[in-house]
Amino acid sequence: MMSTLWRMSAMEKSESSPASPASPAGTIGEPLIIAKGLRKEYGEFTAVDGIDFHVNRGESFGFLGPNGAGKSTTMRIIAATLTRTSGEITILGKDPEKRGPEIRAHLGVVPQQDNLDSSLTVEDNLYVYGRYFGLTKKFIRAKIEELLTFAQLEEKRGVKVEALSGGMKRRLTIARALVSEPEILMLDEPTTGLDPQARHILWDRLFRLKEQGVTLLITTHYMDEAEQLCDRLIVMDKGRIMAEDSPAGLIKTYSTKEVLEVRFGADRNDLYAEKLRSMCDRIEVLPDRVLMYSDDCETLLHNVVSQGMQPTTSLVRRSSLEDVFLRLTGRTLVE
């Protein structure tokens, strides 16, 4: 399942990325966001610990990390709504602390928590938000039709937001962020709380936006989402950057081609660990299973069995970002 997903994303990417999308303004590849030594402290606690990164125009850039890694904090600093403690950052060439409104004019922000106006209808939420960007009534009215279709909320246009399901609210929040045709679309955990089908539909929509030249910034703690959506990503943990590359590049650097997952039952996993370790590049012993890293896992499984260790279950799969994260931090992403 995971490997098919991964292959699918690799395919879609090779279809979409070589034909560089034409952006309405500016050159593809020019850096839109540059951060150096970016730091944020909440009192004594350091949430973002001096990170460096840059995001290029037209690219889809990800922040992958577990809860508490500092992803939302970083996103809010980029969105020019949270002041940094120290370090440098420019967005579209401007300092968010001096030119916040001018930066925000070109961002579409989907916060981790939906913050729709619950006293207004679906349609009015989009309308009012468009007005905050100074867009004309005529433009917004036409845009609303498009966005309602996009978010599959045509039938809910006159319904008050408080009556919507969680998934509908999420879709509306994303649609709302698009009303101003932003240069940079920022999505903080866009699919948390969505069912699998809704996630796939959203991923598809995001690919299309990217094709139109929108720069995407995405945080997630789902490795499959990062693999699907991001051209390039940073792996974050405890406010620091652990690694940075394309999903494929990260996997190549920090993992093997394949992974063999074996289960022997809780007590025997530990028992066999030493012996298993000597049979491949690297192993990880998790509470319920052992992960064995090798470029040829079919052969490896064969060897394990022929050594007299019969796993209760076994699975050969391709390496994922989960494995990268495990390698970098010794922990799993979703705990």
Added chain:
Amino acid sequence: MSDTKIARRGSLQLINVPKVLHRGALYVAEARIRVMLKWKWSIAGEAILNPMFYLLSIGIGIGKVVNSHQASGIDGVSYLAFLAPALLASACIIGAVNEVMHPTLEGFKWNKNFYAMYATPISGKQIADGVLLSGLVRALFGTLMYYGALLIFGGVSGWHSLWLIPATIFAAASFAALMLGLCAAIENSDLLLNIVGRLLIMPLFLFSGTFYSLQSMPKFLQFIGWLSPLWHATEVGRWISYGHHISTQGLIAHFLYMGIMYLVGVHYARHFYLKRLSK
């Protein structure tokens, strides 16, 4: 999320940034008024019925009793005429205060839509200004209705009494600005509502010389009245409406007090709005 072809221009072409930087507060007020319009019937009903009930019961009912005991009236006029500017000011001020407090609590706490506004080119200062502005639009509506009722009941008369409207709005603006700042400053909403409801509004409104002249009270209670914007508004209102005596210095002091309260309020409101939005 289905297929529609989007002819995208992009925000760099689409958005007139300088225009938004100038008009942000108006956009915020527009959004607030849009919310109010959802409640237009109850707002209109309240604006009409509230003065009716007040004037029928207090102005005329109690007035009858008061006037029959004091043939010369109070302050040289009928009890209703004495009461009218005070009732107008208190209704207007309370209306404006409600209309800034509720959205502030809602925007920061209950549905957090200020954070959504702040993700757009709107600045924290403009959100504060816009909320205040929309509160005053609502107060203006309430004041006009109340003024109309006073005209019908004979509490005010003559063209000069139209000046009551801007004077009352000025008083409402000053106190609403202060409350806007206070609301943004105090993040604990229960504490806020207790402070405002019990410690602030009640005494300020009881000791403002609404129902009887402040001079008839002990000095230490008069002091509360001096702090109250309602007392200042009432004094000015009586001066406008029926020529209640105030010295020139007194008049200047009233306006100065309200003006300073407005400036201080707006300053702190902007400050605390921004502080809360950007942390």
